[in-house]
Amino acid sequence: MSEGKAAGSDGVEISSAQKCWEYRACSKGDCPACGASDVRCWIVSRDFRPGVSPDVSSSDDKFLHSCTRCGVFLSHLERSLGRRLSDGAVADTVRFLAQEMFIYQEALQKAYEGLRVEHVSLETRIREFSILFKICNVMHGTMELEKILKIIMASVTSGNALGFNRAMILLVDEEKRVLSGRMGTGPSSMEEAARIWSELEAGNVSFEAVVRMSTEGQGTPDEALTRTAASLVFPLKPGVDVTVDSVLEKRPFHVRDIDSYSGAISKKLRDSFVRCEFVVVPIMAKGRAMGALVADNVFSRRPITEEEVDLLFSLAHQAGLAIENAAVYESMKLGLSEVSTLQEVGKGILSTTSLADVLELIARISAQVIGAKGSVLWLYEEGEDRVTPGARFGTGESIIQKSFTELGEKLARWAIAEKAPVLVPDCSSDPRFSETEKGLASSVMAVPLAALGNIVGAITVYDKVARSDFDSNMFEREDEKFLGILADQAAIAVQNARLFEAVRETERRLRETQALLLRTEKLAALGEMSAKVAHEIRNPLTSIGGFARRVSKSLKANDPNRDYLDIIIKETERLERILNEQLQFAQLSRPRLQMEEINAVVEESLQLVSEEVLARKAKILKKLSMDLPKLLLDYDKIKQVLINILQNALKFLPVGGRIRVETKKAGDSVHVIMANEGERIPGELMDRLFVPFFTSGKDGTGLGLAVAYQIVREHGGEIRVKSDREWGTVFCVCLPVSTNQDRRRTAGDRRARRTDRRKPFEEGF
Amino acid sequence: MKTLLVVDDDGSCRKLYESEFSDEGYVVEGASSGPEALKMLEESRFDLVILDVKMPGMNGLETLCEIMKTKRNLPVVINSAYDTFKSNFTTWNAEAYVVKSSNLDELKRTVRSLLEEKPCPR
Numbered sequence: 001m002s003e004g005k006a007a008g009s010d011g012v013e014i015s016s017a018q019k020c021w022e023y024r025a026c027s028k029g030d031c032p033a034c035g036a037s038d039v040r041c042w043i044v045s046r047d048f049r050p051g052v053s054p055d056v057s058s059s060d061d062k063f064l065h066s067c068t069r070c071g072v073f074l075s076h077l078e079r080s081l082g083r084r085l086s087d088g089a090v091a092d093t094v095r096f097l098a099q100e101m102f103i104y105q106e107a108l109q110k111a112y113e114g115l116r117v118e119h120v121s122l123e124t125r126i127r128e129f130s131i132l133f134k135i136c137n138v139m140h141g142t143m144e145l146e147k148i149l150k151i152i153m154a155s156v157t158s159g160n161a162l163g164f165n166r167a168m169i170l171l172v173d174e175e176k177r178v179l180s181g182r183m184g185t186g187p188s189s190m191e192e193a194a195r196i197w198s199e200l201e202a203g204n205v206s207f208e209a210v211v212r213m214s215t216e217g218q219g220t221p222d223e224a225l226t227r228t229a230a231s232l233v234f235p236l237k238p239g240v241d242v243t244v245d246s247v248l249e250k251r252p253f254h255v256r257d258i259d260s261y262s263g264a265i266s267k268k269l270r271d272s273f274v275r276c277e278f279v280v281v282p283i284m285a286k287g288r289a290m291g292a293l294v295a296d297n298v299f300s301r302r303p304i305t306e307e308e309v310d311l312l313f314s315l316a317h318q319a320g321l322a323i324e325n326a327a328v329y330e331s332m333k334l335g336l337s338e339v340s341t342l343q344e345v346g347k348g349i350l351s352t353t354s355l356a357d358v359l360e361l362i363a364r365i366s367a368q369v370i371g372a373k374g375s376v377l378w379l380y381e382e383g384e385d386r387v388t389p390g391a392r393f394g395t396g397e398s399i400i401q402k403s404f405t406e407l408g409e410k411l412a413r414w415a416i417a418e419k420a421p422v423l424v425p426d427c428s429s430d431p432r433f434s435e436t437e438k439g440l441a442s443s444v445m446a447v448p449l450a451a452l453g454n455i456v457g458a459i460t461v462y463d464k465v466a467r468s469d470f471d472s473n474m475f476e477r478e479d480e481k482f483l484g485i486l487a488d489q490a491a492i493a494v495q496n497a498r499l500f501e502a503v504r505e506t507e508r509r510l511r512e513t514q515a516l517l518l519r520t521e522k523l524a525a526l527g528e529m530s531a532k533v534a535h536e537i538r539n540p541l542t543s544i545g546g547f548a549r550r551v552s553k554s555l556k557a558n559d560p561n562r563d564y565l566d567i568i569i570k571e572t573e574r575l576e577r578i579l580n581e582q583l584q585f586a587q588l589s590r591p592r593l594q595m596e597e598i599n600a601v602v603e604e605s606l607q608l609v610s611e612e613v614l615a616r617k618a619k620i621l622k623k624l625s626m627d628l629p630k631l632l633l634d635y636d637k638i639k640q641v642l643i644n645i646l647q648n649a650l651k652f653l654p655v656g657g658r659i660r661v662e663t664k665k666a667g668d669s670v671h672v673i674m675a676n677e678g679e680r681i682p683g684e685l686m687d688r689l690f691v692p693f694f695t696s697g698k699d700g701t702g703l704g705l706a707v708a709y710q711i712v713r714e715h716g717g718e719i720r721v722k723s724d725r726e727w728g729t730v731f732c733v734c735l736p737v738s739t740n741q742d743r744r745r746t747a748g749d750r751r752a753r754r755t756d757r758r759k760p761f762e763e764g765f
Numbered sequence: 766m767k768t769l770l771v772v773d774d775d776g777s778c779r780k781l782y783e784s785e786f787s788d789e790g791y792v793v794e795g796a797s798s799g800p801e802a803l804k805m806l807e808e809s810r811f812d813l814v815i816l817d818v819k820m821p822g823m824n825g826l827e828t829l830c831e832i833m834k835t836k837r838n839l840p841v842v843i844n845s846a847y848d849t850f851k852s853n854f855t856t857w858n859a860e861a862y863v864v865k866s867s868n869l870d871e872l873k874r875t876v877r878s879l880l881e882e883k884p885c886p887r
Contacts, residue, residue, distance in 0.1 A: 538846035543777035545867020
């Protein structure tokens with residue numbers, strides 16, 4: 001952490017990286033630090049962990065004594081404490097400081113760990129996403145099956161994409177009910193593999209270039225494996241081969257060890273392809289498995305991770321859609337211009353990552369390509385069963401557009417519920433529509449947006465405009481198919497955009513956490529400072545306020561000087577309060593837990609704010625549940641929490657207002673609810689209430705609620721806050737019952753340790 | 766009448782305590798440092814000690830250790846501007862820990878209850 005430097009007693013500079021025994025060149029056999037590479041000088045590195053932990057037992061005292069005899073250590077310690085230590089006090093002071101440091105460092109360490117893990121997983125996700133994104137872009141740019149297959153092969157084996165050694169693709173033949181090999185990619189021998197890798201490495205060939213080379217038929221040595229693939233034909237029956245099982249069960253199969261694999265691997269596959277760990281994923285489109293993708297690392301022998309399997313599975317989904325699209329185009333025999341329109345659409349959709357832009361684009365294109373007067377794109381939240389308009393496009397009159405939104409929602413819900421397109425060629429003859437609805441549109445259509453099996457929304461279009469005399473002005477089956485293809489691409493785009501936004505959100509959170517971490521460090525430094533300052537200020541404050549009280553008491557009740565003295569007393573109290581808050585925050589000591597009655601804490605807290613309650617003429621509505629379990633908590637700390645929240649509530653309470661204090665059991669927690677009348681806190685401020693140094697502008701240091709939050713979190717609980725119609729602000733301190741019980745042992749240990757620590761004193765008598 | 770010893774290097778504080786506790790009906794004497802306090806404790810009898818922590822030379826905690834060597838049952842109230850040591854004041858064998866404040870009510874309450882509860886054993 002800190003790269004501190006310190007001067008030894010003899011003026012020699014030592015750095016925190018240096019071990020104390022290196023500096024001292026001592027060779028005391030009884031010092032555990034001697035020769036240890038992971039033990040640094042505590043005081044210089046400020047790293048107390050290896051030496052003294054709160055769990056220090058008497059056996060560790062050897063360590064302690066070695067250090068306390070070290071000149072560097074002592075002189076630095078005394079300097080930082082600002083006083084000389086007698087021999088007797090050194091060990092205890094060190095132990096005490098070490099304990100404080102340990103707690104603080106442990107907390108920081110944990111925070112760092114959490115961040116690091118989050119960071120790594122985020123990076124992985126972003127990388128995977130960008131790979132998939134690149135592949136989709138290339139794949140959806142073509143409509144030829146052969147090219148699509150080549151792109152899939154290149155994607156699976158390119159080092160810049162998924163990076164498997166070999167891959168093979170098998171497709172379902174629906175008529176013959178067989179799964180047959182179509183294409184394979186990968187070197188046929190170790191030597192070839194080495195040659196290709198060195199070539200690729202030397203040229204640093206991009207993924208796009210690999211795709212170009214493979215689709216233009218040059219470069220990659222596909223022939224041998226493609227011949228192998230062509231020889232594979234499996235009937236679509238369970239137990240024939242792992243590839244068939246993957247197709248039938250629609251799930252990936254990751255075979256780590258072919259010899260101990262309990263499922264079926266056909267002799268043909270064994271002889272011709274698999275030799276080691278491999279993975280099979282089904283190629284899916286619209287819930288149907290249309291083939292399988294096999295990949296392995298036969299040359300590099302690199303183990304296949306679960307993440308890679310997931311990524312391959314996602315790729316296979318994209319591949320399935322591209323293959324399906326190609327087949328539909330083929331069967332529809334669309335004109336060249338329409339195909340190219342759709343290709344452009346696909347590219348446009350896939351290259352935009354802002355959700356709003358994507359939705360807009362899809363809505364516009366749907367209407368334009370189908371020849372509809374207008375369209376609405378709906379987003380569907382499955383968990384909440386909510387359908388909301390995401391984007392609109394329309395050339396009709398605005399009144400129609402607006403009204404259509406209602407009719408559109410009805411249609412969208414049908415399509416989403418059925419998971420199938422809804423086509424109403426002629427609204428006027430459809431009994432499902434009311435007369436008003438019939439007047440809104442003449443012909444309507446809705447298709448669901450489905451991505452990887454999830455319904456993410458729907459597109460609705462209304463009123464077809466005939467493009468020629470021969471064209472109908474009603475929507476037809478062909479239009480439905482066409483819109484279906486668009487919807488597939490749109491669904492992927494929506495899914496991608498959502499994922500992208502999730503990634504962005506995670507990144508934002510990461511930045512925030514980092515900022516918080518930085519702030520925490522600053523606060524700790526501030527804490528040390530304020531502890532020093534507090535002492536210097538508190539002494540004179542005590543005399544000023546104390547004497548003012550004395551004088552005030554001695555004056556007659558009607559003496560005008562009493563008012564002035566009261567001001568001095570009040571202001572002194574305010575300064576003392578600020579000092580207390582500062583110091584509280586500086587102290588992050590662990591809670592000392594005991595079984596306590598929460599109602600007793602509530603009562604005492606109310607008692608302690610009774611003066612402020614009187615001053616505000618506040619009415620307290622108290623409703624304490626009488627059958628609450630005892631909770632394991634630090635009485636003083638929780639009291640602090642309640643007082644801080646009550647003081648905050650009093651600060652915002654209009655004179656004569658009401659404050660509600662309630663305790664109750666809720667599931668596995670006990671809730672202490674404190675609500676005050678007054679203005680509601682705006683939502684954006686609500687999020688920042690617990691941020692240190694955030695203040696409303698009214699007096700206060702902005703630490704009260706931050707401290708409360710910190711303490712409750714240490715108890716494994718949380719503080720919730722909301723506004724409702726009756727109460728301006730409602731705080732709820734939730735303290736867990738069950739986890740509380742689990743921690744009882746720890747508290748006992750802590751008490752035991754405390755008793756231990758008293759021993760050295762008692763033995764002295 | 767019970768006799769208190771106030772140990773504090775801050776003269777104003779000492780004076781405040783002396784006057785306030787005299788009003789409460791105690792005999793109060795002051796010491797401005799640890800060694801002075803130890804000397805006074807040796808010479809005369811006290812029922813309770815109010816002890817500041819941060820003092821030049823010998824600090825309050827060291828003084829407390831010394832006191833405990835000879836007068837194990839003498840109640841000592843630590844009275845410090847820091848509340849840092851409050852979390853484990855029992856380690857130092859003090860009876861109570863009151864953070865300094867211009868409002869002396871808590872300190873008075875503590876002193877009173879300690880003296881009522883624990884009549885001086887000597």
